[in-house]
Amino acid sequence: MAVKIGITGPVGSIKAEALKKIIEMLEKDGTIVQGVLVSELTEHGKLTGYSLFDISTKKRITFAQAGIVSRVKIDKLGVDTRLLEEILIPSLQKARETADVIVIDEVGKLENTTRNIQGEIETTLKSEKPLIVTLHKKSRNPVLQEIRSLEGIRVFDITPINRSILPFRVLMVLRGEEGA
Numbered sequence: 001m002a003v004k005i006g007i008t009g010p011v012g013s014i015k016a017e018a019l020k021k022i023i024e025m026l027e028k029d030g031t032i033v034q035g036v037l038v039s040e041l042t043e044h045g046k047l048t049g050y051s052l053f054d055i056s057t058k059k060r061i062t063f064a065q066a067g068i069v070s071r072v073k074i075d076k077l078g079v080d081t082r083l084l085e086e087i088l089i090p091s092l093q094k095a096r097e098t099a100d101v102i103v104i105d106e107v108g109k110l111e112n113t114t115r116n117i118q119g120e121i122e123t124t125l126k127s128e129k130p131l132i133v134t135l136h137k138k139s140r141n142p143v144l145q146e147i148r149s150l151e152g153i154r155v156f157d158i159t160p161i162n163r164s165i166l167p168f169r170v171l172m173v174l175r176g177e178e179g180a
Helices: 015-028 082-098 107-111 117-123 144-148 166-174
Strands: 005-011 031-045 046-054 060-065 077-079 100-102 131-136 153-157
Touching: 005 015, 005 166, 015 031, 015 100, 015 117, 015 131, 015 166, 031 107, 046 077, 046 082, 046 117, 060 100, 077 153, 082 117, 100 117, 107 131, 117 131, 153 166
Parallel strands: 005 131, 005 153, 031 100, 100 131
Antiparallel strands: 031 046, 046 060, 060 077
C-alpha cells in the first residue's frame, strides 16, 4: 500500500515552507514529484487572492481573487473554476501516471470548488502512489475528515518547534524508514 502523508497546522503556519523543503529534498534524490501547490496572494498584509502552481509544468495561475465574479468562493474571493480545472485536473492525472510522489497542497480549499475537481482529488487520494497533502488543522470539511481516516495515512502536525525536523521525518516515512 502506498504511503499517504498529511501535514496539518493552524492557518498561517509554516506548512507551505515545510512542503517546499520536502519536495526539494525528494527531487535532490531523483524522485519525480508532481501535483499542485497553492499560494496566498497578499497586498499590505491583506489576502487578495490564491494562485495554483503545477509542479511538473511550472505553470502558475491566479484562480481566486476579489475581482472574479463567481458563485464559488474561497475566503470570500471569487474562484475562476474553469481556469482552476484547466490546470489542476491534468496536473493530477499526469501525476497519477508518471510521478513517484504526488503532492496536493490545501486540499480543503480546492476540493469544494467543482465536482470535477472533487472527483479528481478523490481519485488521486485512492491511487497507489505515495501522496503528501496539506490540510487545515480544525476543518470540519467532510473530505478532510475522509483523508484523516484513510487507511495507512500518517498525519503530522507542524509547529514552530518541529518545523525544521518535520521534512526529515516525512522523508523517513516515505522511504519506509519509520513506521506509522
